[in-house]
Amino acid sequence: MTTITYIEHSGTKHQIQVENGRSVMQGATDNSIDGILADCGGCCNCATCHVIVDEAWYSKTGSPDDMEKDLLEAVPVPTSTSRLSCQITVSDELDGLVVQLPEEQF
Numbered sequence: 001m002t003t004i005t006y007i008e009h010s011g012t013k014h015q016i017q018v019e020n021g022r023s024v025m026q027g028a029t030d031n032s033i034d035g036i037l038a039d040c041g042g043c044c045n046c047a048t049c050h051v052i053v054d055e056a057w058y059s060k061t062g063s064p065d066d067m068e069k070d071l072l073e074a075v076p077v078p079t080s081t082s083r084l085s086c087q088i089t090v091s092d093e094l095d096g097l098v099v100q101l102p103e104e105q106f
Helices: 024-032 056-061 064-072
Strands: 002-007 013-018 051-053 083-085 097-100
Touching: 002 024, 051 056, 051 064, 056 097, 064 083
Parallel strands: 002 097
Antiparallel strands: 002 013, 051 083, 051 097
């Protein structure tokens, strides 16, 4: 299990234990974290699971592929550390990961 901190746009923090091998999105939806809609269920098809990864963790989450990059260009307010949480696989290396939820999803 890996601890991930989800910070809602309002500032409310949720420290959640997520099983390795699951996605950051699944950790949020399994624990009813507001702000992750996950309309496509994790298929990298909608960008409603957009998160802003803390800069200290961004390089550890891997690089977005071309499909994810295309979707991120369309989110309401992309940042240099934006990712789709369905594309980040939880592992021991991400223990302590911090992600901020944007003010709005699609």
